[in-house]
Amino acid sequence: MDPRSEVLLRQADLFQGRVLLAGLPADDLLGTLPEAQGWCWHAGDQQALAARFGERSHFGTEAPQADFDAAVIFLPKSRELANYLLNALASRLAGKNLYLVGEKRGGIEGAAKQLHALGKPRKLDSARHCQLWQVTVESAPVGVPLASLAQRYELALADGPMTVISLPGVFSHGRLDRGTALLLEHLDGLPGGQVLDFGCGAGVVGASLKRRYPQSQLTLLDVDAFAAASSRMTLEANGLEAEVITGDGIDAAPLHLDAIVSNPPFHTGVHTNYQASENLLRKAAKHLRKGGELRIVANSFLRYQPLIEEHLGVCAIRAEGQGFRIYRAKRG
Incomplete structure (x- = not known):
């Protein structure tokens, strides 16, 4: 199990509903969260996830259109990509929770500062050299088309x-x-x-x-x-x-x-x-x-x-x- 997924599962009660997992790793996380859906842009990970969980993992550059109650972003290496993901998901989560999980060496602490523009972020957990942050989206941004970036x-x-x-x-x-x-x-x-x-x-x-x-x-x-x-x-x-x-x-x-x-x-x-x-x-x-x-x-x-x-x-x-x-x- 990916260490970021392990951190999420330490708070598993928070993710039992219709949660979108953006950039999720190809592990058993979807198997432990039966109502969750994945959004993946890595073809290798998508191949592995689709083989195990079928259409529960969406592949592409745009988030799936299905409604979700909360979202988790697995922090990517690229700051520009992280900004796109935060905007794309926060624009659809007014009054709902957005989570950010990532490795310390990947810059999770710095990335978490960007959550202040959405609400009042708080750190929920720190383990496995990773951190999990949460914000209730009080100021939902206007969605920015990917092509404009x-x-x-x-x-x-x-x-x-x-x-x-x-x-x-x-x-x-x-x-x-x-x-x-x-x-x-x-x-x-x-x-x-x-x-x-x-x-x-x-x-x-x-x-x-x-x-x-x-x-x-x-x-x-x-x-x-x-x-x-x-x-x-x-x-x-x-x-x-x-x-x-x-x-x-x-x-x-x-x-x-x-x-x-x-x-x-x-x-x-x-x-x-x-x-x-x-x-x-x-x-x-x-x-x-x-x-x-x-x-x-x-x-x-x-x-x-x-x-x-x-x-x-x-x-x-x-x-x-x-x-x-x-x-x-x-x-x-």
């Missing part, structure tokens, strides 16, 4: 300017990260055909690929519903079309690909987690055609080259700089 910026690329649109919670929200910037400089010479942008985020790499290789059949894949929505917005803003899907890692990707391009993730919430990236490197060969290419950017300190060579074939360092490396390998 999108950040838009322009990239000056070699083949012309590109518009990027990102939503709260998406990796490198509102700016171009150094690893992706390096990767954008080294997208030449890729095989045509079926191409995957793995961990697409706001769609920067995917949009660049589609513009550079317009005849390619491009798929953008991310585990996060907000990232997928951002990628669709970026593609539309640049007049491009591609398939955007959500799924839990490389297992959700199409087969028979000609190329996989990625700035792979290595964080889950506030925790470092290399599982998605390492699974990509171990299983890329299963998703590539013979002669298909894997091209990724990664921090220089990560020992990805031996892992790529073990599972795919000879791996070359195509470029490096700013603490990052571009790795390239082909399936033999």
